[in-house]
Amino acid sequence: MTGPVVIAGSGAAGLATADALRTEGYDGAILLLGDEPHAPYDRPPLSKQVLTGAWRPDRAVLRSRAELAARGIDFRPGTAAVALDPAASTLTLSNGTTIGYAALVAATGVAPRRLPGTPAQHVLRGLDDTLRLRGALTRARRVAVVGAGFLGCEITAAARTMGIAVTLADPFPTPLHAPLGPLLGTMIAGLHRDRGVDLRLGHAVAALETVSGNVAGIPATPVPAAPHTTPPGVAASPNTDIRAANANNRAATAGDHPTNAGDRIAAVLLDDGTRIPADLVVTAIGCVPRVGWLRDSGVPLADGVVCDAHGRAAERVWAAGDVAAWWSPALGRHVRVEHRFTAGQHGRIVARDILGLPHDAAPDQVPYFWSDQYDLKIQAYGLPSGADEVRIVEGSLDERRFVAVYLSGDEVTAVAGAGMARAMRQWRQAVVDRRLPAAT
Ligand SMILES: Cc1cc2nc3c(=O)[nH]c(=O)nc-3n(C[C@H](O)[C@H](O)[C@H](O)COP(=O)(O)OP(=O)(O)OC[C@H]3O[C@@H](n4cnc5c(N)ncnc54)[C@H](O)[C@@H]3O)c2cc1C
Numbered sequence: 001m002t003g004p005v006v007i008a009g010s011g012a013a014g015l016a017t018a019d020a021l022r023t024e025g026y027d028g029a030i031l032l033l034g035d036e037p038h039a040p041y042d043r044p045p046l047s048k049q050v051l052t053g054a055w056r057p058d059r060a061v062l063r064s065r066a067e068l069a070a071r072g073i074d075f076r077p078g079t080a081a082v083a084l085d086p087a088a089s090t091l092t093l094s095n096g097t098t099i100g101y102a103a104l105v106a107a108t109g110v111a112p113r114r115l116p117g118t119p120a121q122h123v124l125r126g127l128d129d130t131l132r133l134r135g136a137l138t139r140a141r142r143v144a145v146v147g148a149g150f151l152g153c154e155i156t157a158a159a160r161t162m163g164i165a166v167t168l169a170d171p172f173p174t175p176l177h178a179p180l181g182p183l184l185g186t187m188i189a190g191l192h193r194d195r196g197v198d199l200r201l202g203h204a205v206a207a208l209e210t211v212s213g214n215v216a217g218i219p220a221t222p223v224p225a226a227p228h229t230t231p232p233g234v235a236a237s238p239n240t241d242i243r244a245a246n247a248n249n250r251a252a253t254a255g256d257h258p259t260n261a262g263d264r265i266a267a268v269l270l271d272d273g274t275r276i277p278a279d280l281v282v283t284a285i286g287c288v289p290r291v292g293w294l295r296d297s298g299v300p301l302a303d304g305v306v307c308d309a310h311g312r313a314a315e316r317v318w319a320a321g322d323v324a325a326w327w328s329p330a331l332g333r334h335v336r337v338e339h340r341f342t343a344g345q346h347g348r349i350v351a352r353d354i355l356g357l358p359h360d361a362a363p364d365q366v367p368y369f370w371s372d373q374y375d376l377k378i379q380a381y382g383l384p385s386g387a388d389e390v391r392i393v394e395g396s397l398d399e400r401r402f403v404a405v406y407l408s409g410d411e412v413t414a415v416a417g418a419g420m421a422r423a424m425r426q427w428r429q430a431v432v433d434r435r436l437p438a439a440t
Contacts, residue, residue, distance in 0.1 A: 001028055001102040001103065001354075002102055003029075003089070003100050003101050003102035004028065004029035004030060004031050004074075004099075004100075004101055004102060005017075005018075005021060005026070005028065005029070005030050005031070005101065005102060005103045005104075005105065005354060006031045006033065006081075006091055006099065006101040006103070006104050006105070007030065007031065007032050007033065007104075007105040007107055008033050008080075008081035008091070008104070008105065008106055008107060008108055008293070009033070009034065009081075009105075009106070009107035009108040009109055009290075009321070009323070010032050010033065010034030010036070010039075010040045010075065010077070010107075011034075011040065011043070011107060011109050011321060011322075011343065012040075012042065012043070012062070012321060012340055012343035012344060012347070013107040013109075013320040013321025013322070013323075013324075013343035013344070013346050013347045014032060014034070014040070014105065014107035014320070014321070014347070015032070015040040015062055015063055015347070016320070016343060016344045016346070016347025016348055016351075017105050017107060017320055017346075017347035017348075017350050017351050018030050018032050018068075018071075018073045018347075018351075019063075019071070019347070019351075020347055020348045020350075020351030020352065021351045021354065021355070022071050022072070022073070023351075024351055024352060024355055024357060025355075026351075026354075026355055027072075028102070029074065030072065030073045030074060031074045031076065031099070031101075032068065032073050032074065032075045032076065033076050033079045033080070033081055033093065034075070034076070034077050034078070034079070035078065035079065035080035035081075035094070036077065036078070036126060036127070036128075037077050037078050038061075038077065038127055039061050039062075039063060039064055039065050039068070039075070039077070040061070040062045040063050040068075040075075041057075041060045041061045041062055041127055042060045042061075042062050042340070043060075043125075043126075043340070044340050044370075045059070045060045046060065046124065046126075046127065046129075046130040047124055047130070047151055047154040047155055047158060048154060048158065048372050050127075050130050050134070051124075051130055051133065051134055051137070051154075051155065051158040052158045052161050052162060053134065053162075057127060057130070057131065060127070065077075076093075079093050079094055079095060080093065080094040080293070081093060081094075081106075081108070081293045082094050082293050083293060083296065083297070084104065084293065084294055084297040084299065084317070085297065086104075086297055086298060086299060086314050086315060086316070086317055087298075088100075089101055089102075089104075089316055091104060101316070102316065103316050103317075103318065103354045104316060104317045104318070105317075105318045105319070105320055105350055105354075106291075106294065106299070106305050106313065106317065106318070106319040106320070106323055106324070107319070107320045107321045107323065107324075107343075107347070108289075108290040108291070108293070108323050109289075109290055109321060109322045109323055110125075110287035110288060110289050110290060110322045110323060110338060111125065111287060111288055111290050112124070112125045112129075112283070112284075112285075112286075112287050113283070113285050113286050113287060113288060114283055114285075115146065115205060115208065115218050115283050115285070116218060120208070120210060120263065120264055120265040120281065121146075121208070121265075121281045121282070121283045122136060122280065122281065122282045122283070123282070123283050123284070124151060124155060124282065124284065125287070133155075133282065136280055137158075137159055137162055137164060137280065138162075140159075140164055140279050140280040141164065141165060141279055142164070142165045142166075142167070142277055142278045142279055142280070143159050143164050143165070143166050143167070143278060143279075143280045143281075143282065144166075144167045144169060144265075144268040144276050144278035144280070144281050144282070145159070145166060145167070145168045145169070145281075145282045145284060146169050146170075146205050146268065146281060146282065146283045146284065146285060147169075147170060147283065147284035147285040147286070148168050148169070148170035148172070148174075148175035148176065148177075148199075148201070149170075149175075149176065149178070149179065149284060149285075149286065150176065150179065150369075150371045151284040152168060152170070152175075152282075152284035152285075153168070153175050153176065153188065153192070153371065153373050154371060154372065154373055155282050155284060156168045156192060156197055156373075157192070157195070157372075157373040157374050160192075160195045160196060160197060160374075161374070165196075165198070166196075166197050166198065167197070167198040167199075167200055167268070167276045167278065168192060168197050168198070168199050168200070169200040169201075169203070169205060169268060169270060169276065170200075170201055171201075171202065171203060171204040172185070172201065172202070173185075173201050173202050174186050174188065174189050174201060175188045175189055175192065175199070175201070176188050178385055179384060179385050180378075180380070180384055180385075180416060181384065181385075181387065181390050181406075183390045183392075183397070183404070184378075184390070184397070184404060184416060186397075187397045187400065188373070188378075189201070191373060191374065191376060191400065192373075195374060198276075200270060200274060200276065203270040203271050203272050203274065204218075204270065204271045205218055205268055205269070205270060205271075206218060206269050206270060206271040207268075207269040208265060208267075208268055208269070208281060209265070209266045209267040209268075209269060209275075210263040210264060210265055210266055211263065211264050211265070211266045212263050214263060215269070264279065265278060265279060265280065265281050266278075266279075268281060287322070287338065289301075289303065289304035289305070289322070289323045289336070290323055291304065291305060291323065297314075298314070299313050299314045299317055300313060300314070302325060302334070303325055303334075303336055304319070304322075304323050304324055304325040304336045305319035305323055305324050305325065306325050306334055307319050307324050307325065307326050307327065307334075308326075308327050309326060309327045309328070309329055310349060310350075310353045310359070311324060311326060311346055311349055311350040311353060312353065318350045318353065318354065319350075320343065320346035320347050320349075320350045321342070321343035321346055321347070322336070322337075322338045322343065323336075324336065324346060326346070330434075331383075335383070337367050337383075339367055339368065339369035340369070341367065341368040341369060342365075342367050342368075342369075345365050349365075366381050366382055366428060366431050366432055367381070367382060367383060368380070368381050376400060376418050376419070377418060377419070377421075378416065378417070378418050379416065379417055379418070379421065379424050380414055380415065380416035380417075381414060381415050381416075381424070381427070381428045381431045382406065382412070382413050382414030382415060382431040383413055383414055384406045384413065384414035384416050386408070386413075387406035387407055387408050387413050387414065388407060388408050388409065389406075389407045389408075390404050390405070390406055390407075391404065391405045391407065392404050393405050393427070394417075394420060394423050394427075395417070395419070395420055395423075399419075400418055400419060401418060401419035401420055402417055402418060402419070402420065403415060403416075403417040403420055403423050403424055403427050404416050404417060405427065405430065405436065407436075410435065410436075411434050411435065412430045412431055412433070412434055412435055412436060413431070413434075414431060415427040415428065415430060415431055
């Protein structure tokens with residue numbers, strides 16, 4: 001290969017790609033671009049240990065700058081990819097330079113959606129968001145969390161663990177309704193109710209009200225926000241990264257709310273007229289792929305970067321992680337998965353594919369994810385959403401120790417469970433085989 005491998009995005013997928021290239025023996029140049037000022041860090045602890053304060057933020061760092069340098073990975077924090085020209089094999093960066101590449105990996109992740117037209121809402125995607133939210137939570141009395149997906153449920157659990165009153169609102173009748181279905185969702189609702197969460201389900205947020213009496217209405221279908229950008233900046237080590245983040249945090253949260261410090265939130269209004277008083281709103285209503293920099297490149301985009309089963313999107317262009325919609329031969333469609341384990345898998349497959357090495361392509365990969373809420377760890381293999389039937393095959397939902405199998409017709413599409421990690425590992429095989437074991 002002549003020219004460097006350029007990786008846009010220094011999150012879990014980008015870092016896994018860079019690491020795997022080295023592990024597989026590639027000794028050419030690797031450029032790892034990250035638009036955040038931080039060394040690569042892990043996101044799952046952000047809504048759990050970092051948000052509650054159980055971990056110092058630097059525990060989430062995956063690889064320090066020194067470690068990256070020692071592996072010969074040229075890490076460029078505070079440097080965004082802004083435009084790709086696949087015909088010329090060049091990438092333009094936010095610092096104005098244009099560089100050539102032998103292989104380009106798009107690993108730019110996703111950006112959180114926000115409630116449109118409203119002031120004063122927190123989101124949680126990156127380290128800076130987390131420190132900003134944590135600062136605000138330590139001063140808040142009543143928090144409204146909008147969206148009862150995994151992230152909203154984890155933020156709710158963290159805030160309750162900090163002793164803050166929380167209302168959790170979602171238009172679906174149970175938390176985690178879309179990803180896990182109503183059966184497990186009902187169990188999760190009980191978990192949060194037992195911890196004193198005020199659950200407001202089955203109604204959408206219609207407006208946010210501020211202390212000055214402004215009411216900002218929300219269209220029935222939230223409009224995805226433009227991908228956010230983090231101001232560029234370079235720090236010398238993970239520890240200085242964290243200090244810089246804290247400084248940003250203090251500046252941005254002068255009035256607790258980054259988007260409109262002068263007019264703070266007073267209440268969330270639901271579409272049935274319910275008024276939920278709150279001095280902090282956290283929006284957790286999903287994400288959109290960060291593909292703005294690819295818009296005019298001709299690289300196929302739909303819900304993310306459209307790839308084949310090896311992560312190839314175009315000549316010399318691959319995509320990995322949350323931003324990538326990989327072809328699944330088993331499902332006969334493109335699948336975009338926003339889970340940590342998949343980001344690592346993608347990175348390892350893409351690295352081997354770039355080097356022309358054989359690898360396990362998508363058919364052999366079983367997605368895995370977990371979520372920690374209070375002392376409950378929920379785990380799942382496969383893709384549970386959209387199944388026809390959910391069957392509890394071990395334990396019980398009442399005990400919150402169980403294994404549930406997700407079926408579409410006779411086909412096993414996923415297993416999900418809690419408190420039974422060993423049994424879950426055994427049930428994973430049913431997802432690989434796509435059918436129930438003979439004795440079931
Ligand atoms: C708070 C939180 C908790 C989570 N908890 C869990 C969990 O419990 N279990 C689980 O399985 N998954 C969890 N996830 C999901 C998991 O963290 C993601 O699937 C994983 O981080 C995806 O990695 P990625 O590298 O694709 O994207 P990211 O980690 O988002 O990394 C992408 C990077 O690219 C940067 N970037 C964007 N645009 C550009 C550009 N133009 N140029 C350069 N850089 C750019 C971004 O700033 C970011 O640093 C969680 C996610 C969050 C946010």
